Amino acid sequence: MSKIPVIIDCDPGVDDSYAIALANSWPEYDIVAITPVEGNVPAAVTRKNALCLREMLDIDCRVGFGAETPLVKPYARDAAGTHGVSGVGSVVFPDPRLGPDEKPAWEVIYEEAVKADGKLLLFAVGPLTNIATALRLHPDLPKYINKFCIMGGGTVGNIRETNRTAEFNIWVDPLAAKEVFEKLEVYMVGCNACYLSEIKGSEFDEMIALCGDNPKAYLVRELSVFSKKNSLENGHDNNIIYDALAVASMIDPEVVKYEDYYVYVEDRNDVINEGQTVVDLDRTSGKEPNCHVAMGVDKERFVAMLKDMCRFYAAK
Ligand code: RIB
Ligand code: CA
DSSP states (O other), rough: OOOEEEEEEEEOOOHHHHHHHHHHHOOOOEEEEEEEEESSHHHHHHHHHHHHHHHHTTOEEEOOOOSSSOOOSOOOOOOOOHEEEEEEETOOOOOOOSSSSSSSSSHHHHHHHHHHTTTTEEEOOSSSSHHHHHHHHTTTEEEEEEEEEEEESSOOOOOGTTTTTOHHHHHHOOHHHHHHHHSEEEEEEEEEHHHHGOOHHHHHHHHHHHHTTTTGGHHHHHHHHHHHHHTTTOGGGGGGHHHHHHHHHHHHHTTEEEEOEEEEOOOSSSSSEEEETEEEEEOOOOOOOOEEEEEEOHHHHHHHHHHHHHHHTOOO
16 A cells, blocks of 8 residues: 655654654655754754754655744744753754755645645644745645644643743744635644643653663654653653644544634734634634644553554664
8 A cells, every 4th residue: 555645844842753753653654754944942953853853763755944933923932941952852863964955845845745646644743834835835735735734723722921822833923823724724733632642751661661772762762761851850841742642643533533613823913812723612703614623632542652653663
């Protein structure tokens, strides 16, 4: 059976790295491109991490460098507390041997979408700047995409400045998100779902043990060592592997329960809820649903999938 072509637009990022490792471990997926964007850490760092992740995980794919700043909003704040200054916690990467694609993220996304001829599964697990740019330059992009799944937004958020109405990926570039939600059918794995998938210390311990000491499992093992420590000892939210849940929701439909709602993005910058994905939960907008919103999580299935991922790399 032919594999599903997959693109992961991301801001690696500890949980982005888990997401890429999970997608890479799934036999039905063929990662054809990784496209880094500004987000958890500045673009110079997400770009380097994308190149390094490709090589550490032996992924034969394009790396198209994406945006360094949001479409109009200044790049206000990183998430280095959660991801470390390197963006990948305590993971140490050898210097990458291969460089980026000669084309930028938005051109790589479009070219691969056309090549996939309607079969493309596009993940976006960082700010949506690259996706919005690709849509501005190539208005026919939607017809080439089979499914578009994001980690972002939600019925609740995680940005304190917005009274936790907005989630980081959307809040970094609200205009990009607004345009993307207006142009694409979105599978949205947001904070409300991610909060139902918290990983316990004992589950991190099991994942670490399953990795064993195989060098091929170094990445996932080290991500788990860091995530356990940085959440349980330092109080950061690394016990929520946000981006991996988005990937898991497409691998196994039983992991996440989606419900269809109309959603728009608040992109005004003079309101407290700038960057909120406003979900029409009581269906009073009069607008047709445009978004599949993740509302339920089978955490046991998710953790089991993460453990299978560890076994995959331990056996390489
Ligand atoms: O709010 C969590 C999201 O923001 C995750 O994708 C994390 O990697 C950061 O990008
Ligand atoms: Ca991310």
